[in-house]
Amino acid sequence: MPQKKPFITLAQAKEIAADIPTPFHLYDEKGIRENARRVNAAFSWNKGFKEYFAVKATPNPYLLKILQEEGCGVDCSSYTELLMSEACGFKGSDIMFSSNDTPAQDMKKAYDLGAYINLDDLTHVAFLEKVAGVPKTVCCRFNPGGVFELGNGIMDNPGDAKYGMSEDQMAEAYTRLMAAGAEQFGIHSFLASNTVTDDYYPKLAGILFELAVRLHKRTGAKIKFINLSGGVGIAYRPDQRSNDIAAIGEGVRKKFEEILVPAGMGDVAIFTEMGRFMLAPYGALVTTVLHQKHIYKEYIGVDACAANLMRPAMYGSYHHITVLGKEDTPCDHKYDVTGGLCENNDKFAIDRMLPEIDIGDIVYIHDTGAHGFSMGYNYNGKLRSAEVLLKEDGSHQLIRRAETPEDYFATFDFSPFFKK
Ligand SMILES: *Cc1c(COP(=O)(O)O)cnc(C)c1O
Numbered sequence: 001m002p003q004k005k006p007f008i009t010l011a012q013a014k015e016i017a018a019d020i021p022t023p024f025h026l027y028d029e030k031g032i033r034e035n036a037r038r039v040n041a042a043f044s045w046n047k048g049f050k051e052y053f054a055v056k057a058t059p060n061p062y063l064l065k066i067l068q069e070e071g072c073g074v075d076c077s078s079y080t081e082l083l084m085s086e087a088c089g090f091k092g093s094d095i096m097f098s099s100n101d102t103p104a105q106d107m108k109k110a111y112d113l114g115a116y117i118n119l120d121d122l123t124h125v126a127f128l129e130k131v132a133g134v135p136k137t138v139c140c141r142f143n144p145g146g147v148f149e150l151g152n153g154i155m156d157n158p159g160d161a162k163y164g165m166s167e168d169q170m171a172e173a174y175t176r177l178m179a180a181g182a183e184q185f186g187i188h189s190f191l192a193s194n195t196v197t198d199d200y201y202p203k204l205a206g207i208l209f210e211l212a213v214r215l216h217k218r219t220g221a222k223i224k225f226i227n228l229s230g231g232v233g234i235a236y237r238p239d240q241r242s243n244d245i246a247a248i249g250e251g252v253r254k255k256f257e258e259i260l261v262p263a264g265m266g267d268v269a270i271f272t273e274m275g276r277f278m279l280a281p282y283g284a285l286v287t288t289v290l291h292q293k294h295i296y297k298e299y300i301g302v303d304a305c306a307a308n309l310m311r312p313a314m315y316g317s318y319h320h321i322t323v324l325g326k327e328d329t330p331c332d333h334k335y336d337v338t339g340g341l342c343e344n345n346d347k348f349a350i351d352r353m354l355p356e357i358d359i360g361d362i363v364y365i366h367d368t369g370a371h372g373f374s375m376g377y378n379y380n381g382k383l384r385s386a387e388v389l390l391k392e393d394g395s396h397q398l399i400r401r402a403e404t405p406e407d408y409f410a411t412f413d414f415s416p417f418f419k420k
């Protein structure tokens with residue numbers, strides 16, 4: 001099987017771990033910047049193109065600042081994500097607010113920041129008017145229902161998804177918003193997650209471009225942007241092929257030329273809202289082997305657990321594992337790699353062929369840069385890990401300290417015992 005290559009060596013990992021104890025999530029600044037530049041180049045044919053990084057994937061201000069320097073905006077869906085973005089200096093059209101089941105406070109905050117507000121439902125038109133006001137530009141989220149298919153089969157099931165509105169509701173929303181003073185509109189849709197095919201965005205773009213032409217004809221609404229949202233995946237497995245973002249951008253350009261340009265809508269801006277594709281491969285969970293256990297199977301116990309990376313336990317997701325310093329050792333041992341939660345699903349890998357592992361080895365869990373740390377939780381009183389940035393010059397920087405017991409107890413006012 002082809003191997004995936006870690007972005008650090010054992011020597012580098014040891015150097016960082018001497019300063020910041022494992023476990024920690026490590027991010028690769030160089031990889032992040034180069035990838036963001038490839039994304040911007042792939043869509044440079046579109047004058048108004050902007051990637052709005054999905055903050056929920058990796059809510060760390062240091063990483064948001066790197067993406068900001070590369071020309072990205074942010075996609076927020078909650079009050080605290082808006083606050084973090086504000087603190088990083090994002091404002092106005094740098095922010096998309098794509099929420100659902102939205103609290104009034106969140107809607108008001110997005111309005112006050114001048115964000116592009118993406119309405120998830122027709123009833124949110126009146127809600128927006130009531131709790132905040134109607135901005136000049138408003139976006140609506142589309143759900144076509146049914147199943148979403150690509151050449152290779154069913155990708156996802158929008159008809160079962162809670163998000164967005166039907167075409168008739170979109171038209172009604174635009175009409176009501178225009179009556180309330182809105183002048184320009186966006187269209188947003190997210191139809192499939194973690195797609196590993198260059199056809200997803202082009203196919204989605206075709207659907208949304210045709211919808212834009214129909215909505216414009218039907219309501220007279222001026223369409224300012226079309227947001228393809230997230231869903232562009234990465235190759236978590238070593239035998240998977242990676243998406244080619246240049247080919248994806250070119251596929252979207254063809255649909256744009258075919259559908260929007262002839263309709264006189266060649267000035268529409270393309271937005272994306274990727275999380276996973278922007279950061280997942282440029283983050284890793286670095287963890288140390290604490291124990292080995294031999295019962296009916298062979299277990300390796302590490303100092304991280306599902307509270308630091310939930311995807312394997314929650315979705316059965318594959319994350320590739322490299323034992324640092326043993327990159328070239330044959331993978332002739334079969335292990336379950338586990339954390340210490342009192343939950344049998346707390347396993348980073350099951351029946352994984354790996355080199356023979358010793359206590360104290362440093363294990364590198366790949367592709368945790370998005371939906372990794374951010375999905376963490378405190379079950380079993382486990383504390384969230386640190387986040388560390390590997391800078392372009394090879395030095396490292398602590399960009400979030402690990403939680404301490406004081407953090408865990410901070411929301412009690414129970415006993416002086418918990419106060420430092
Ligand atoms: C989660 C999410 C994204 C990012 O999805 P990825 O799969 O990480 O690209 C973008 N937009 C919205 C509205 C989301 O909920």
